[in-house]
Amino acid sequence: xxxxxxxxxxxxxxxxxxxxxPFTPHAxxxxxxxxxxxVDYEKGEKRISDVMVCGYPRFFIGLGIxxxxxxxxxxxxxxxxxxxxxxTKKTADACRSFILSRSTLExxxxxxxxxxxxxxxxxxxxxxxxxxxxxxxxxxxxSLLDLHIxxxxxxxxxxxxxxxxxxxxxxxxxxxxxxxxxxxxxxxxPTNPLPIPARGISFKSSHRHYGVKGALRVxxxxxxxxxxxxxxxxxxxxYGRNLPQSAAAAAKRALRRRIAGVLLRDTPKCDxxxxxxxxxxxxxxxxxDVSENDVYLYAGGMNAIWNAHQLLLAVRPxxxxxxxxxxxxxxxxVLQKWGPGCHFLGHGLDNDIDQLEAILKKQSELDPSKPxxxxxxxxxxxNPLLRSPDLPRLRALADKYDFLxxxxxxxxxxxxxxxxxxxxxxxxxxxKVFSGSSNVMGGSLVLNPQRRHYSSLKSxxxxxxxxxxxxxxxxxLERNSRDFQRRIRECDHNTEAICDFLYSRSQAAGVPNAxxxxxxxxxxxxxxxxxxxxxxxxxxxxxxDGGYGGLFSVTFVSPAASHAFFDALPCYKGPSxxxxxxxxxxxxxxxxxxxxxxxxxxDVEPDLIRVSVGLEDTDELVASFASALRAAEAALTQxxxx
Numbered sequence: 001x002x003x004x005x006x007x008x009x010x011x012x013x014x015x016x017x018x019x020x021x022p023f024t025p026h027a028x029x030x031x032x033x034x035x036x037x038x039v040d041y042e043k044g045e046k047r048i049s050d051v052m053v054c055g056y057p058r059f060f061i062g063l064g065i066x067x068x069x070x071x072x073x074x075x076x077x078x079x080x081x082x083x084x085x086x087x088t089k090k091t092a093d094a095c096r097s098f099i100l101s102r103s104t105l106e107x108x109x110x111x112x113x114x115x116x117x118x119x120x121x122x123x124x125x126x127x128x129x130x131x132x133x134x135x136x137x138x139x140x141x142x143s144l145l146d147l148h149i150x151x152x153x154x155x156x157x158x159x160x161x162x163x164x165x166x167x168x169x170x171x172x173x174x175x176x177x178x179x180x181x182x183x184x185x186x187x188x189x190p191t192n193p194l195p196i197p198a199r200g201i202s203f204k205s206s207h208r209h210y211g212v213k214g215a216l217r218v219x220x221x222x223x224x225x226x227x228x229x230x231x232x233x234x235x236x237x238x239y240g241r242n243l244p245q246s247a248a249a250a251a252k253r254a255l256r257r258r259i260a261g262v263l264l265r266d267t268p269k270c271d272x273x274x275x276x277x278x279x280x281x282x283x284x285x286x287x288x289d290v291s292e293n294d295v296y297l298y299a300g301g302m303n304a305i306w307n308a309h310q311l312l313l314a315v316r317p318x319x320x321x322x323x324x325x326x327x328x329x330x331x332x333x334v335l336q337k338w339g340p341g342c343h344f345l346g347h348g349l350d351n352d353i354d355q356l357e358a359i360l361k362k363q364s365e366l367d368p369s370k371p372x373x374x375x376x377x378x379x380x381x382x383n384p385l386l387r388s389p390d391l392p393r394l395r396a397l398a399d400k401y402d403f404l405x406x407x408x409x410x411x412x413x414x415x416x417x418x419x420x421x422x423x424x425x426x427x428x429x430x431x432k433v434f435s436g437s438s439n440v441m442g443g444s445l446v447l448n449p450q451r452r453h454y455s456s457l458k459s460x461x462x463x464x465x466x467x468x469x470x471x472x473x474x475x476x477l478e479r480n481s482r483d484f485q486r487r488i489r490e491c492d493h494n495t496e497a498i499c500d501f502l503y504s505r506s507q508a509a510g511v512p513n514a515x516x517x518x519x520x521x522x523x524x525x526x527x528x529x530x531x532x533x534x535x536x537x538x539x540x541x542x543x544x545d546g547g548y549g550g551l552f553s554v555t556f557v558s559p560a561a562s563h564a565f566f567d568a569l570p571c572y573k574g575p576s577x578x579x580x581x582x583x584x585x586x587x588x589x590x591x592x593x594x595x596x597x598x599x600x601x602x603d604v605e606p607d608l609i610r611v612s613v614g615l616e617d618t619d620e621l622v623a624s625f626a627s628a629l630r631a632a633e634a635a636l637t638q639x640x641x642x
Contacts, residue, residue: 017051092148168303248471251478301429304443416546432578492547562607564635577612
């Protein structure tokens with residue numbers, strides 16, 4: 001069976017397995033254009049794996065990273081070993097510890113070892129290839145690159161891949177690219193790439209998902225010229241698209257200020273002007289004394305969540321956490337695999353808070369000397385069901401029983417909703433709509449200075465925080481996020497138009513014989529809780545109404561209708577979200593292929609389609625979804641006739 005594509009409106013189709021959007025260096029998505037492609041991808045079919053050239057970085061180790069890892073294995077490894085690469089000793093040591101403990105739990109105890117590697121610019125001129133840090137004489141060089149290698153037996157690669165996927169601490173593709181550029185020559189690509197975990201294993205590293213395809217009309221991405229990395233970076237800086245590499249600290253400061261909501265005027269060069277800093281004011285996050293110093297940057301959203309959990313385990317009495325609502329899959333895995341585990345309240349509805357109260361009361365009676373749980377982790381709203389929890393009620397319980405609340409605001413985002421007042425910690429994936437360009441990873445963690453445990457959290461972070469966000473990645477995040485507020489409002493507008501159209505033709509709206517069962521979207525899903533947190537307009541202070549976000553899910557009355565709708569959508573197909581272009585994915589297939597029945601217990605249906613809406617023309621978007629709906633109706637009619 002040959003490679004497949006999906007025709008798109010105004011943009012050439014993207015072949016299966018190639019980057020989305022086309023010609024995007026360091027793309028975080030790749031083309032999976034049809035329902036069958038996604039199913040075969042999860043099955044590990046050769047026709048898919050043979051053409052995959054990229055994917056979401058926590059699930060697909062980039063080819064440049066693979067190449068660098070193979071060089072490290074050839075230099076420092078022994079027969080039968082594989083390597084993973086990390087930016088610091090602390091992250092590498094965490095990987096080694098996980099491999100040792102997890103492999104023992106799974107009945108295959110093993111060994112792992114660490115090597116620190118320094119790559120100097122002088123190495124290229126001297127024709128040297130990768131030297132152990134003990135042999136490097138350029139320790140004082142400000143431009144050296146520091147790598148930390150974890151070497152382990154190849155037969156436990158799937159265990160190591162769990163760590164890479166769940167924590168997001170591995171090196172970025174840009175760091176790997178820079179390391180390779182400093183080597184004296186480019187060794188041939190490995191004939192045996194890093195092994196991929198086999199399908200059917202019980203843990204989630206089997207889900208190396210996140211690939212994409214196809215798109216509605218939006219300004220097409222620029223064709224990347226055949227330039228070397230130095231020339232390409234020069235052009236980015238020369239024409240003002242990026243800050244210079246030397247301004248990475250200023251780029252990170254700008255990012256922290258945007259996330260803290262303290263910028264009164266955010267301009268492209270606001271933090272690089274020689275005449276001083278831009279005007280700052282009280283935070284717009286609903287907690288006025290939040291500052292840029294309460295914002296911590298990470299290598300990705302899941303990396304921020306993992307670090308938040310590690311922070312709480314270090315500062316508070318150890319106990320189980322609560323995962324409230326059906327979350328993105330790795331959040332639950334982090335809470336289950338580190339520390340003593342978690343209570344999973346997967347529906348995230350009001351009656352689950354009743355169950356939570358029962359758990360808290362029982363645990364308090366068993367051991368009154370410590371809080372009944374460590375923390376409660378939740379999303380606002382959740383992915384993919386778009387449910388919003390009752391935050392005031394959860395906050396009241398947290399204050400009563402002295403546990404902390406961590407809220408993932410990625411889907412709602414702080415332009416639309418105000419959740420920080422109810423949280424101890426707010427985390428977000430900057431990879432998504434904050435960036436929008438689908439070409440860089442990043443995450444953030446914000447502390448609420450008004451909460452009782454702020455001082456201990458802040459003190460621990462100040463002593464132990466590691467900035468592992470690679471400088472070049474921060475520069476691209478700064479560039480991409482300059483107009484994030486405008487883009488969010490446009491995506492919100494487009495999404496509401498599409499959802500109103502689909503909902504008006506659904507059984508949930510009372511339409512008899514409708515092919516659409518329901519549309520999950522904050523405007524219709526637990527609306528009372530979302531509306532209570534949605535930002536309201538304040539003309540005096542220049543505040544606009546918050547929207548309902550750029551994400552929704554749709555379910556159909558039959559698998560045939562769902563599959564036909566998905567295949568007919570003329571947009572890129574893939575599971576990332578928050579991009580400037582519209583993306584659709586069969587979410588449950590990609591995230592829970594080996595546990596469909598389990599996911600269905602929490603209302604995540606096997607044939608659910610999740611859509612992230614971009615910046616395309618509103619009328620064209622609605623027309624495209626109308627066309628796909630007609631395909632779904634035709635498929636249902638055909639099925640009825642058989």
